[in-house]
Amino acid sequence: MAEIASIRRAAVILAAGQGTRMKSPLPKVLHRIGGRTMLDRAIDAAYEVGCERVIVVVGNHSPAVRETATRRVGAENIVTQDPPMGTAHAVNVAREALAGFDGKVIITYADSPLMAAKVLEPVFALEADMAVLGFEAADPAAYGRLVLEGDKLNAIVEMRECTPEQLKIKACNSGVIACDRALLFSLLAEVKNENSKGEYYLTDIVGLARARDLQPRVTMAEENEVLGANGQAELAVIEKVWQNGVRRAFMDNGVHMPAPETVFFSYDTEIAPGVTIEPNVVFGEGVTVDTGAVIRAFSHLEGARVGKGALIGPYARLRLGAEIGKDAHIGNFVEVKNVTIGEGAKANHLSYLGDGSVGAGSNIGAGTIFCNYDGYFKYKTTIGERAFIGSNTSLVAPVTIGDGAMTGSGSVITEDVAPGALAFERAQQIEKTGWSTAFRERKAAEKAAQKGKK
Known part of the structure; x- marks a missing residue:
């Protein structure tokens, strides 16, 4: 030999x-x-x-x-x-x-x-x-x-x-x-x-x-x-054979998948033992997932690294450059692209985080947007540790939110926020007593009058 x-x-x-x-x-x-x-x-x-x-x-x-x-x-x-x-x-x-x-x-x-x-x-x-x-x-x-x-x-x-x-x-x-x-x-x-x-x-x-x-x-x-692909149907058969082999290899190595036939991997996917992958998850190229992480149902990952014990999804999207730290949470309908998420940070609902970083222990409220593109160039949003970003906040990059700072819900933040400060940007709320009741009565009468003419 x-x-x-x-x-x-x-x-x-x-x-x-x-x-x-x-x-x-x-x-x-x-x-x-x-x-x-x-x-x-x-x-x-x-x-x-x-x-x-x-x-x-x-x-x-x-x-x-x-x-x-x-x-x-x-x-x-x-x-x-x-x-x-x-x-x-x-x-x-x-x-x-x-x-x-x-x-x-x-x-x-x-x-x-x-x-x-x-x-x-x-x-x-x-x-x-x-x-x-x-x-x-x-x-x-x-x-x-x-x-x-x-x-x-x-x-x-x-x-x-x-x-x-x-x-x-x-x-x-x-x-x-x-x-x-x-x-x-x-x-x-x-x-x-x-x-x-x-x-x-x-x-x-x-x-x-x-x-x-x-x-x-x-x-x-x-x-x-030795299967060869001459048509699309044969290509699909080969994809199935390949995916089944990869699924089995991951499960043999300690990856838990309750519905493996619904999970799709790329040729370079790296999944550590002790990871849980729920149904209907797709891995594009360049994904690494560390032990103890949970990838919940209907999530899509590509070009991303997921740290130990992190929770992703359901319905999350991680794009190229997403770095999710240990025990961090990226929740439903959250998209992360080219952002480093620190240990224990959370973005649990309905947000777009593009180009920047989120410090350890920070909380990103529902509806937060990193406004990172002006039509020509991309800019970074930097959020410090233990910051709290109120729901429906738009962070217009380039902008920095200091350690322990907060933003008020519904704010459009265009300037840096100092550590420990509260920043909010809203118009003054005005209340007109009885206006809604009068409006409804007037419109109901108009609608009834139109029906009477028919």
Whole structure:
């Protein structure tokens, strides 16, 4: 095993498909699973399994795919398949990019986002002239079939080319193949397009290897690990599989979810043991939740950090830059964006807190608004410790409320408030005795008169 581990590794990721069945202006491989594009997931897996070179095969039809791949692997590792002439042709266009590489190459697919490093590692680790990743399909349908003798592979037969007997085989081809770089491109040079589609099939290299008295072997994966997405329905199935796996992992690690099927995570969500997540919660990218926190129902979090023992929701929204301190409360219909909430501070009802900070132990009354934007620039609101912000207060930034200060309900605060002071801004209340009674009587008479004329 030590010798195997020392063999250099590279990957060729096929990402040149048109993706027409997605029926979307977004290229197929840029659709997301758990908030991460399928292409990024394929590249992640290649690096995580130890590939020092990652080549991405793209088409000329999608500049966005090229841009994404270039950002991840560098322009020198992008090759173009134009025109598309089958999977063997797609891999063969990587020949020059890997000309100086001495090691094993694995071929993977940008539209199979569940092929993580743990799925690819057994393919590299298999001691064989050529390693193929297979799976047993509940419904083989249109998959290519693996003609096996034990784990020895005699042939891969595309569904269109299968005999009636071969169609009964449930061992199917995932498309993933690994072998020595020199052998791979030597075999590809012999592939012909004498088939019903007139394409160059990558699977033909198995038969060509057998003809050289080489022995391909197969390692099997679970069907859910090799699912590919060609349309929106398949994408949704893969999302469900991925979410279920993440949910189970969090629960196994001590996260309590009474209705896990209603909670949705992102690829980088971090939840500590001892957290409770109520039903219908969505985690976008960049969320970390510390132990003892409770995320109540119908909350949405993205780009936020939630401290130990904090209470979020129900119906709360935490946006990018929200930093919620230990034991703080963010309640129903409160939105927090780019604000640090100190330990034990509370904003329990119907508020918008954008750009600023709230000191430890402060209380934000219902209806409070941080007026942070003048149409051109954003400004900060700074609230000290143990401050009390009265209900329906508008804090016009930039403004600072000192430690222990208070604002009167209904105030529009435009100037700094000193520590320990009370600030309020209201017009004088005027009362007109009997005015409401007289108004109601007059209007009731007018309405009755109109009805009498009909």
